[in-house]
Amino acid sequence: MNRPPNELTRTGGPYVVELREVTRTYGGVRALRGVDLLVERGELVAVAGPSGSGKSTMLHLIGTLDRPTTGTVRIAGHDVPGLSDRELSALRARHLGFVFQQFHLAPGVAALDNVADGLLYTGVPPRARREKAAAALERVGLGHRLGHRPHQLSGGEQQRVAVARAVAGDPPLLLADEPTGNLDSAAGTEVLAVLRDLHASGTTILVITHDAEIAAWCPRQVRVRDGRIAGDDGPGTGRRPPGPVPATTKGAAR
């Protein structure tokens, strides 16, 4: 890339995620065996595959939580293998939002503070953090639950708080790892609806799932099998709006 990476992210340069010939080996196990993946701004992409297919490893690499054994990983224009741990931390703070299968909310802490603490490492001053947190909770439809603690919320609501935490800082890329995996179908539907709305407002979203129904719902599907990409609708296709949110997701199958 010749242009400064910053401009790329600002102008919505071609690719938010760029994996080229990426391999990742743990000990003697080859989790990824040469993966190419390009994701443009504003796409909603499902990375689907059975357990052990390597999709979790892909999530770790895209989330800059891990480094590739060989190959190129570029996130928001930044070349990951060339960055120090501190730089990667800054990259995660500003360019990435994570939603996990187990919501990872701090127990006994109000929803507003759970979301505000998600901005702790972004350099936003405390007062602004709370304002952004309130806005993010409003966006996921929890504007009336700011003071509720996790145990006072339903599973779907807890996951929506986690989504709010991930998007409060307006990161260019949202990574959702089995976001409906721990939810019943009604709650799963509610979370998918939130993702749909975020996508509609321009957020780039990567959903990692083993659930075929959710994968099918996403406008672009990337199928992973045995550490390789087995099928890809191609860059840009994820910009289309998703279909209607599936009424009955079998998210809790695992």
Add this chain to the structure above:
Amino acid sequence: MTGETTGGRLVPARLGPSDVLRTGMAGLRTRPARVILSALGIAIGIATMIAVLGVSASSREELLRRLDRLGTNLLTVSPGRTLFGEQAKLPEEALRMVRRIGPVRTASATGVVDTTIRRTNHIPEAVTGGIAVQAATSGLLATLEGRVTAGTWLNAATETRPAVVLGARAAERLGVTRTGVRVWMGERWFTVVGILGPMPLAPEIERSALVGFPAAADYLGFDGHPTTIYERSAEESVEAVRAVLPRTVNPENPEEVTVSRPSDALAARAAAASAFTGLLLGLGAVALLVGGVGVANTMVISVLERRREIGLRRSLGATRGQVRLQFLTESLLLSALGGLAGTVLGGLATIAYALARGWPPVVPPWAFAGAAGAALVIGTIAGLYPAMRAARLPPTAALSAT
């Protein structure tokens, strides 16, 4: 976004002090019982040290106050050795000479009489009970600012008669509790006319049986040479008096005179920290060390339990340094809490003990500073290893842990 430079370089945002404190407290808030238990170790260690220092400082303060009450203007003069190593004698007129020194307010003398005091003549002569028989001038009680607990002190009449006044310890050893009793001295009976109270500045008087100078000469063969002269002067001229005393007492052989200040011995005792204090202080240090190990243990467990939280924070953008700082802060808060509780406990223990013994409760200010310092050092050392472990956790490992 803030923190990112125009060149596109990625610089992690710095956490403000209040944010660092908040992250440090995050772990403590959710586990109050464990916080109390692990801070308790530190608290006990700090409390022990504060109490030991406080109690010894209180006892020293009490000693100094007593010294203040007794006065430091008392000097004693006693014979030293002659050039040939023999026991020297003070001249008979020594007391009169001392009284002539300008600033001297009062002076009196005692002289050792070579005889014994016994309860009856049936007790063998060798059994003296460690009691010295001394001749005393009638002004002695005033010079020493002592008092009698029973009977009266020697006066112009009784100092010529076979009458004796017993020091507190002497009376105790003889089993004499009231006056009017007869005791066997030399080869005749003497009547006990008074018993003295305690004499902190002249413990040798407490162990003496005192008779008047004339009586000692008449009945006990006393040679009239004083062996100790007690003298009080104005506080500010003590040193000047001390300088001229030897020459005044014995102009021919001033080097045969020893002058001492009894209050110096008390002051020295006040200054010396007893070995016992050192031992207890060591015990407190061990308790503190054990408390530190407890905190370290708690922190290690906490890190193991909170792998998911650490992973989440790393995914939110926390650097290794920020994770390390979080756990170090938590450990410091833990030990600071223990230190604070320990200081309060130690202070209360000091006050309770001192009041029970009638001492002024004192804790030296540097003990508080030391407690704070010790708590911080322990907290840092105890937190260092767990914090390093937390920071070294790979973010992915932390996330996959369930």
